[in-house]
Every structure is written in structure tokens, then in C-alpha cells.
Amino acid sequence: xxxxxxxxxxxxxxxxxxxxxxxxxxxxxxxxxxxxxxxxxxxxxxxxxxxxxxxxxxxxxxxxxxxxxxxxxxxxxxxxxxxxxxxxxxxxxxxxxxxxxxxxxxxxxxxxxxxxxxxxxxxxxxxxxxxxxxxxxxxxxxxxxxxxxxxxxxxxxxxxxxxxxxxxxxxxxxxxxxxxxxxxxxxxxxxxxxxxxxxxxxxxxxxxxxxxxxxxxxxxxxxxxxxxxxxxxxxxxxxxxxxxxxxxxxxxxxxx
Amino acid sequence: xxxxxxxxxxxxxxxxxxxxxxxxxxxxxxxxxxxxxxxxxxxxxxxxxxxxxxxxxxxxxxxxxxxxxxxxxxxxxxxxxxxxxxxxxxxxxxxxxxxxxxxxxxxxxxxxxxxxxxxxxxxxxxxxxxxxxxxxxxxxxxxxxxxxxxxxxxxxxxxxxxxxxxxxxxxxxxxxxxxxxxxxxxxxxxxxxxxxxxxxxxxxxxxxxxxxxxxxxxxxxxxxxxxxxxxxxxxxxxxxxxxxxxxxxxx
Numbered sequence: 114x115x116x117x118x119x120x121x122x123x124x125x126x127x128x129x130x131x132x133x134x135x136x137x138x139x140x141x142x143x144x145x146x147x148x149x150x151x152x153x154x155x156x157x158x159x160x161x162x163x164x165x166x167x168x169x170x171x172x173x174x175x176x177x178x179x180x181x182x183x184x185x186x187x188x189x190x191x192x193x194x195x196x197x198x199x200x201x202x203x204x205x206x207x208x209x210x211x212x213x214x215x216x217x218x219x220x221x222x223x224x225x226x227x228x229x230x231x232x233x234x235x236x237x238x239x240x241x242x243x244x245x246x247x248x249x250x251x252x253x254x255x256x257x258x259x260x261x262x263x264x265x266x267x268x269x270x271x272x273x274x275x276x277x278x279x280x281x282x283x284x285x286x287x288x289x290x291x292x293x294x295x296x297x298x299x300x301x302x303x304x305x306x307x308x309x310x311x312x313x314x315x316x317x318x319x320x321x322x323x324x325x326x327x328x329x330x331x332x333x334x335x336x337x338x339x340x341x342x343x344x345x346x347x348x349x350x351x352x353x354x355x356x357x358x359x360x361x362x363x364x365x366x367x368x369x
Numbered sequence: 370x371x372x373x374x375x376x377x378x379x380x381x382x383x384x385x386x387x388x389x390x391x392x393x394x395x396x397x398x399x400x401x402x403x404x405x406x407x408x409x410x411x412x413x414x415x416x417x418x419x420x421x422x423x424x425x426x427x428x429x430x431x432x433x434x435x436x437x438x439x440x441x442x443x444x445x446x447x448x449x450x451x452x453x454x455x456x457x458x459x460x461x462x463x464x465x466x467x468x469x470x471x472x473x474x475x476x477x478x479x480x481x482x483x484x485x486x487x488x489x490x491x492x493x494x495x496x497x498x499x500x501x502x503x504x505x506x507x508x509x510x511x512x513x514x515x516x517x518x519x520x521x522x523x524x525x526x527x528x529x530x531x532x533x534x535x536x537x538x539x540x541x542x543x544x545x546x547x548x549x550x551x552x553x554x555x556x557x558x559x560x561x562x563x564x565x566x567x568x569x570x571x572x573x574x575x576x577x578x579x580x581x582x583x584x585x586x587x588x589x590x591x592x593x594x595x596x597x598x599x600x601x602x603x604x605x606x607x608x609x610x611x612x613x614x615x616x617x618x619x620x
């Protein structure tokens with residue numbers, strides 16, 4: 114009951130938007146070729162389900178694999194940068210600079226090098242996703258409460274003990290913030306990589322539908338991408354609540 | 370300028386099994402800020418000394434130095450191995466009370482289970498029975514301090530540095546915790562340096578009270594508290610000592 118009440122504002126807003134949207138299209142204020150109505154989109158979603166279902170699975174795999182790579186590599190980078198000053202000095206500008214490289218420019222290059230398989234898609238997703246993971250985890254490792262650090266130091270803890278017993282667990286909530294951000298933007302990487310060269314996936318389906326002026330189907334693809342991002346984000350939020358129960362929630366009624 | 374409020378002959382003889390603390394003309398600055406300037410202090414083994422002074426007089430800096438967390442710019446410190454109980458308890462919120470209490474043992478190389486079991490043995494005498502598996506977020510302020518103090522004792526060091534351990538507690542809990550600390554240390558004496566801004570607390574707990582000047586911190590006066598324990602805060606002797614300390618600090 115309370116979950117339903119929590120979701121009420123989001124559902125209400127979505128419903129109001131959909132009704133307004135439907136009304137605008139039905140009143141023929143906008144050409145339905147440019148903007149299909151919600152009912153047309155949901156019809157397309159249903160009728161093209163056998164077409165879009167496999168595409169959703171393909172994109173979901175790309176996103177999950179890419180996220181996994183991003184979490185492993187991103188956490189590794191954060192820990193290395195935290196523990197070794199040399200690594201930090203060498204890598205930090207590169208890590209930050211990597212985010213200035215436009216995704217649509219890199220995607221075709223990756224396809225060129227890695228072929229048309231799943232590898233360039235996974236790599237693309239990982240490229241989009243590792244940055245929030247690295248930066249958030251790294252900042253988390255550095256922002257340990259001074260009193261807790263003093264306790265460990267007064268116990269004469271080694272560098273590794275301080276990391277394992279204090280810094281790593283203390284950074285977990287912020288690492289999860291990074292992973293949630295990454296999960297929300299991951300689909301962008303997958304879509305760009307599919308646009309650069311692919312014969313399946315929602316990005317590919319989106320591009321094809323656009324070319325054939327099947328706007329309703331294109332919108333159906335966007336709806337699925339939207340849902341994928343939300344489900345990923347909420348799954349990680351759930352995992353976070355399981356793993357870091359001890360962390361103070363800023364607003365218990367607000368949720369993540 | 371040092372005023373001895375209680376005449377005492379030579380610095381105390383080193384006695385007992387524990388180790389004492391000798392702070393010799395120690396100065397410590399942070400940038401342009403001089404926290405301590407030529408500070409001297411001698412604590413005998415198993416003696417309980419309270420440091421009292423206004424905020425920012427370098428009390429916490431002194432504890433950090435004694436516990437080896439930072440080095441003096443000038444002067445020298447020789448102390449037995451010391452362990453710090455910081456101002457806010459510094460408990461790790463992701464560990465249970467028993468794991469927090471046994472933290473020093475884990476750092477010393479004990480397994481998680483061994484550390485936990487060693488800590489659990491003391492939960493009853495620390496009034497923490499039944500809260501072994503609770504997380505710090507579920508404990509009251511007084512209980513958190515007891516877990517933190519148990520953690521400090523289990524580090525097994527001869528010297529304890531307590532940095533305003535009861536500063537954040539309400540008056541009633543603080544009074545109870547002071548009594549409790551006095552009893553616990555009576556059972557298991559350690560060389561103790563207590564930093565506090567509460568004169569009453571200092572006089573109730575310590576063998577000797579050291580009054581410090583505002584920054585840079587120097588010893589202004591020392592007060593011997595030669596009263597038997599347990600002490601009662603309404604005892605006229607306690608009140609008199611308190612008044613004298615107040616008079617010195619307000620000068």
C-alpha cells in the first residue's frame with residue numbers, strides 16, 4: 114500500500130502527460146508521423162512484440178555486460194588511484210579527459226577495430242559507465258570520517274588494513290551512487306554503438322523504424338529503453354539497500 | 370607560569386607495572402597557528418590525569434601527539450604505547466557492536482571470530498549484554514561510548530587517551546558514564562589522559578587536574594585531587610576544588 118502511495122506522484126504525472134499527449138495528437142495539432150499518440154505507441158509495442166522482444170534482450174545483455182566491465186574496471190581504477198600516488202597522477206587527467214571524447218565519434222572506430230559482434234557494444238557501454246563509478250568510489254575512499262581514521266591509526270593498522278577495514282566499506286554508499294548513475298546512462302552507450310554498426314538491438318530497431326517512417330515503432334523502442342534504464346537503476350538501488358543497510362538514509366520516506 | 374595549587378615534592382616516582390608519559394617542552398603548529406608552545410607534562414604509570422582548558426587550547430593536539438598520530442615540531446615525548454578514543458566515538462557503522470569492540474584485536478591479527486569472542490566476554494560487565502549484534506546506529510549515546518571504551522581497552526595498551534568522551538551526552542547519561550568509567554578504571558587501572566572542558570568531570574575522575582591556557586596551550590596550574598573514590602559531586606571537597614579551578618581558568 115505504502116509503495117503504491119510512494120509511486121502515486123510519478124504515476125499521476127505520467128498519466129497526465131499521456132492524456133495531454135493523446136489529446137494533442139487526436140486534435141491533429143501535430144502530424145502523427147512526427148508524433149504518434151500513446152495509444153498508437155502501445156499498439157506498436159504490442160503488435161511488434163515478437164520483433165522488439167529479441168532486440169530488447171540483445172540490448173539488455175550489452176548493457177549488463179558493459180556495466181559489469183565498468184564496475185570492475187572503475188572500482189579497480191579507483192582503488193589503484195587511491196592507494197598509489199603515482200597511479201593517481203598518471204591516470205586522473207586521462208580518466209577525466211576520457212569523458213570529453215564524444216560517444217558518436219568513438220563508436221564507429223570501435224566497430225572498425227572490434228567488428229560487428231557484441232564486443233564493441235559492451236566496450237562502448239563500459240566507456241560511458243566507468244567514469245561515474247570510478248569518480249564516486251574514489252571520492253568515497255578519500256572521505257573517511259577523521260575520527261574513524263584516528264582510531265585505526267592509533268591501533269597501528271597497516272595501509273592495507275586501513276583500506277580493508279575502513280576505507281572500502283566506508284566508500285560503499287558512494288560507490289553505489291556511481292553505479293546507479295552508470296546504470297541510468299548505460300543504454301546511451303549501447304544505442305550509439307548499435308547505430309554505428311549492428312543488425313540487432315533496440316538501437317538498431319530504432320534506426321530502422323526511423324528510416325521506414327514507422328514513428329510509432331521508433332517510440333516503442335524508446336519506451337523499452339526507458340523501462341530498461343529504470344529497471345536497472347531500481348535493481349541497483351535495491352541491492353544497495355540490502356548491502357549498505359547501515360548507511361543513514363537522508364530522507365527515509367523519499368527513497369533513493 | 371605554573372602555579373602549584375597543591376604543593377608536591379618531586380615529580381612522581383615511576384611505580385606500578387604500567388608505563389607513564391613524559392611530554393618535554395613540546396611545540397606544535399598548524400601553519401601560522403601555534404597549538405602548543407613548550408608544553409611539559411609528566412604522567413606516572415596508572416595515574417589518571419585530566420586536561421582542562423578552553424576550546425582550541427591544544428588539548429586534542431596533545432592527545433594526538435601522545436598517541437603517536439602526529440609528531441611534535443620541537444621537544445620530545447616518551448610514552449608507553451597509547452591508544453586513542455576520539456571525540457566522537459569513531460565506531461564503524463557497518464560493524465556490529467561486538468565487531469567494533471574487537472576491532473583492535475583484528476588489526477593485531479586475530480581472526481574475525483576470535484576478536485568477536487574476546488569482545489563478547491566483556492559485554493555483560495560493560496552493561497551491553499544483548500546488544501552484541503546491534504549496529505552503532507541502533508545504540509544510545511551512552512552505549513556507543515561504552516562500546517568505544519571497550520574497544521579502546523581491548524587494544525591492550527598501557528596508556529589511554531580519552532578525548533572528551535562524554536561531551537556529546539546529555540547531563541544524566543554523562544553523570545552515569547562518569548561513575549561507570551571511574552569504577553571500570555578502578556578495576557583495570559591504566560595510565561589515562563582525559564581531555565575535557567568540564568571541570569566537574571575532571572575533578573570527579575582524575576588523580577590530578579592540569580589546567581591549560583588558551584592557545585598556544587601551556588600548563589597554567591595543576592590540582593591534586595587526593596580524594597577517595599567513589600567521589601560524589603555534592604561533596605564539599607569536590608565543590609571547593611571545582612571553584613578553585615574555575616578561579617584559575619577565569620583569570
